[in-house]
Amino acid sequence: MTPDGGIRAQGVRRSFGPVHAVADVDLVATPGRVTALIGPNGSGKTTLLLMLAGLLAPDAGSIRIGGADPVTQNYVARSRTGWMPDVFGTWDSLTAREVLTTVAAAYRMDAAAGRSRASELLELVHLSELADQPAHVLSRGQKQRLGLARALVHDPDVLLLDEPASGLDPRSRVDLRVLVRRLAAEGKTILVSSHVLTELDEMADDAVFISGGRTVATRSVADVDRPREWRLTGLDPVALASWLDENGPGYRKEVDGPGVLVDLTGDAAAAALLRSAIEAGIDVSSLAPAGGVLEQAYLALEEERR
Ligand SMILES: Nc1ncnc2c1ncn2[C@@H]1O[C@H](COP(=O)(O)OP(=O)(O)OP(=O)(O)O)[C@@H](O)[C@H]1O
Numbered sequence: 001m002t003p004d005g006g007i008r009a010q011g012v013r014r015s016f017g018p019v020h021a022v023a024d025v026d027l028v029a030t031p032g033r034v035t036a037l038i039g040p041n042g043s044g045k046t047t048l049l050l051m052l053a054g055l056l057a058p059d060a061g062s063i064r065i066g067g068a069d070p071v072t073q074n075y076v077a078r079s080r081t082g083w084m085p086d087v088f089g090t091w092d093s094l095t096a097r098e099v100l101t102t103v104a105a106a107y108r109m110d111a112a113a114g115r116s117r118a119s120e121l122l123e124l125v126h127l128s129e130l131a132d133q134p135a136h137v138l139s140r141g142q143k144q145r146l147g148l149a150r151a152l153v154h155d156p157d158v159l160l161l162d163e164p165a166s167g168l169d170p171r172s173r174v175d176l177r178v179l180v181r182r183l184a185a186e187g188k189t190i191l192v193s194s195h196v197l198t199e200l201d202e203m204a205d206d207a208v209f210i211s212g213g214r215t216v217a218t219r220s221v222a223d224v225d226r227p228r229e230w231r232l233t234g235l236d237p238v239a240l241a242s243w244l245d246e247n248g249p250g251y252r253k254e255v256d257g258p259g260v261l262v263d264l265t266g267d268a269a270a271a272a273l274l275r276s277a278i279e280a281g282i283d284v285s286s287l288a289p290a291g292g293v294l295e296q297a298y299l300a301l302e303e304e305r306r
Helices: 044-050 073-079 096-106 111-124 140-151 172-183 197-201 237-247 267-279 293-303
Strands: 007-016 020-029 032-040 060-065 080-086 158-161 190-193 206-209 214-220 227-234 249-253 260-263 284-289
Touching: 007 044, 020 032, 020 044, 020 190, 020 206, 020 227, 032 044, 032 197, 032 293, 044 060, 044 158, 073 080, 073 237, 080 140, 080 249, 096 111, 096 140, 111 140, 140 158, 140 172, 158 172, 158 284, 172 190, 197 293, 206 293, 214 293, 227 267, 237 249, 237 260, 237 267
Parallel strands: 020 214, 032 190, 032 206, 080 158, 158 190
Antiparallel strands: 007 020, 007 060, 206 214, 227 260, 227 284, 249 260
16 A cells, blocks of 8 residues: 555535536545545535546545545546446346456456456355346346446456445345445445434444535544433333433433433443432333444534534
8 A cells, every 4th residue: 555545635616507516525544444424415525536546536635545646647547446336237138247357357357367256246245146147137136236336347456436335235234334344444444424423333433424515523533432321211201300300311202213312422421320310229121322432423514503
């Protein structure tokens, strides 16, 4: 890996007519780490990823992929980049294996190397049994997995994954998470966008939050404040509520759930609350953070911006 490996984007902009899809994005994604790209619908994530992948030119700003500029050194940058779009269009008349060997040929791999890489990747994404079926018979989730294999054909240093888990069943989501962590451990730079923030909690090391086409915050997941909101449930909800009224912190009844939500400053405050509830004879059945770390960070940022 070159010393300036990974992804660096500074002051990146791109408009479509009057729509400023990406208005000012700064982003760094480091080799060996998984960086989450988080933002509401229409905040510019896909537009940004397309520019990083060298498929769309920015109007302004600078982008480096492993030190290469996707605008002026498009081939070098693209040969270092694996791109998995949110919706994977396949060439429907080709088989899953042919999709991968065709991509390998486009990356100038010789035919034997391309065939062996295709078999290896089909196994990795559990599609070996469907390898010789036309790609159009694949389900949405299977197409997603083929899309991931396609992004990996040329063993890129940088992976750009746009909503990679959408359409995947629970087993495939776990497999994806394990694979992404393994690729990061091998030293690859991985940038992943997803709306499912609880999933990113277990996958990402860093997070870049964008809103309205601008970077609004950058965090290391380890440094994000622990969740403040906890869900508390008891065997007797009435007894629990009256004990909280007299002794506990303020709380809100859950609209759709069985418990109450309390704001706590961290693990020690949660342990203290649990101890005093049990000492008072309240049958507590569960106490746990009400949402993931990234979800709460995202909601707090949204709140700040109102
Ligand atoms: N080719 C295009 N032409 C015109 N407007 C576009 C084009 N591509 C994106 N936009 C607009 O740019 C904005 C950002 O879109 P983008 O797809 O990048 O957002 P996103 O964060 O990926 O959204 P989502 O989370 O819903 O996938 C949106 O307002 C979108 O309508």
